[in-house]
Amino acid sequence: MSRRAADIEPFRVMDILARAQALQAAGRDVIHLEVGEPDFPTPAPIVEAGIRALRAGQTRYTPALGLPALREAIAAYHQRRHGVAIDPARIAVTPGASGALLLAVAALFDPGEQLLMADPGYPCNRHFARLLEVEAVGVPVDAASRFQLTAAAVERHWGPRTRGVLVANPGNPTGTVIPRSELAAIHAQVRARGGWLLVDEIYHELIQGRDEPGALSLGEDVVVVNSFSKYWCMTGWRLGWMVLPAELMPAVERLAQNLFLAAPTPAQHAALAAFEPATLEILAGYKETLRARRDMLVPALRALGFEIPVQPEGAFYVYAGLGGLAADGEAFARRLLEEAGVAVTPGRDFGRHATKAHVRFAYTASRDHLRQAAERIAVWSARASAP
Ligand SMILES: Cc1ncc(COP(=O)(O)O)c(C=O)c1O
Structure with a gap:
């Protein structure tokens, strides 16, 4: 082994x-x-769309970055929901947020480079990093910073081998949110050091009581991971997506082709119903x-x-x-x-x-x-x- x-x-x-x-x-x-x-x-309109797709024989591979219609629907959703215009060409449809996170770490970091993340945090991230010989640096967080990274913590922990920061907003296991101004300050820190900011927004639609703008509004250099698993209640369908800077798309496409070929086809057709009013x-x-x-x-x-x-x-x-x-x-x-x-x-x-x-x-x-x-x-x- x-x-x-x-x-x-x-x-x-x-x-x-x-x-x-x-x-x-x-x-x-x-x-x-x-x-x-x-x-x-899973909401009935999504299930019905999935069944229709299966009956229509939609069981073969899609393009590696996903069905064009789904990438467009996701871009339209970001525009409607957050007022951010995104070229669908910057969207990769993935096997869950898990597939997106693996692709992102593979596309952005070399062996021996460091990626900062909150401890406690979602455990699979440090394992994706380990698999790719990237060093996950767990930054201790506690109640004082709402169990989230801060710009000051990023500054303190950034070393010569650090190349990026990964946050989940809201986070798992705490369900706490990074305030907008803090996320912008983290972004500024990372940008000033020429690194990458990755924001996992898998729970973003589940922020209660207020409308929090998504991280895409910070700039086109932020990598934003999302998924149909949690808010859309589709964990078993294995479908997520990621929005990336345009220049990374050819590399991410090559990686996706080789690692997964594509995300599940029936799930992608089902997800076309994910943004319907019903x-x-x-x-x-x-x-x-x-x-x-x-x-x-x-x-x-x-x-x-x-x-x-x-x-x-x-x-x-x-x-x-x-x-x-x-x-x-x-x-x-x-x-x-x-x-x-x-x-x-x-x-x-x-x-x-x-x-x-x-x-x-x-x-x-x-x-x-x-x-x-x-x-x-x-x-x-x-x-x-x-x-
Ligand atoms: C923060 C976070 N990111 C990513 C994932 C992976 O989700 P999926 O691959 O089902 O989209 C999870 C699952 O629990 C999670 O909590």
């Missing part, structure tokens, strides 16, 4: 999921708050449901003794400090599952900086289930701490 394969850490949440499923198979009732995918169905109406309803869940779960967790110093503003995650409840998130998650039937993700999945003392709750379950989960935790922790 290669050294690079040996260096890829397991995704601990998958162990929790497997154990939760085994318990369920044995008849136990488990509330799933561990996996980061919406519990809502679809957007369904998604607005889902988003409102998520807001109501967050507004219930965060105070309930705080009342149980979890520490949530920054209100999550987007995505569907709460990153909770264990405070006096426990010292080790992994042991806590295991016991919570075995003894109370509630599955959560250990913070350790998301990096090294104080992650051991955290767990992540994904509110991808109904409010009834969230309420039950809070009750189970209350009863369990009262019992666990009883003399």
Whole structure:
């Protein structure tokens, strides 16, 4: 086995999921708050478009950068939603944001170069970097910076081998947003050093309560990753996209041709219905449901003794400090599952900086289930701490 394969850490949440499923198979009732995918169905207009495409025999490869009609639809969406005009030729349709992130790291960085990213943060990014012999530098972040990178942190950590910065806005596992002025300051720092700024906006449509402009409005040199997985509830369809500076497109096209050939064809046809008014109406309803869940779960967790110093503003995650409840998130998650039937993700999945003392709750379950989960935790922790 290669050294690079040996260096890829397991995704601990998958162990929790497997154990939760085994318990369920044995008849136990488990509330799933561990996996980061919406519990809502893909909106019907998208499903219908996918079925129509399959029936019409749309099962062969598309061009490597995606169906021209989908690239145009994505460009029109950016124009409508954020008022930013983008040439569809700058859009690459990819197998999820995962495909986009892999392509971006492959296209932009050489072995030995460094890419700054927040710790805690989405774990696969540092593994994509490792695979390509790029050094992921985890920059410790905490509540003081809303668990996000700042321009000052970028300046402090930029070294002679640093070539770029990757942020997720909002972030996973914290659901916190980089304020617009800070993102612009990060962009200015990166630009001044001749590096690349990559912004993962997979949760951007799930920012609650306000309209945040996307990173594309910062300039044409920003690489913006997005996906149909989360907001559009299409995790299993494996479809995302990326907007890049025009001069990178030939390289990204060559990489896409060789790595993936193309994104899944039925999914691309289905996604043509993603921006229809009927679809957007369904998604607005889902988003409102998520807001109501967050507004219930965060105070309930705080009342149980979890520490949530920054209100999550987007995505569907709460990153909770264990405070006096426990010292080790992994042991806590295991016991919570075995003894109370509630599955959560250990913070350790998301990096090294104080992650051991955290767990992540994904509110991808109904409010009834969230309420039950809070009750189970209350009863369990009262019992666990009883003399
Ligand atoms: C921040 C972030 N980026 C990218 C991804 C990958 O998403 P997908 O490949 O399903 O589009 C995820 C999935 O959880 C994520 O949380």
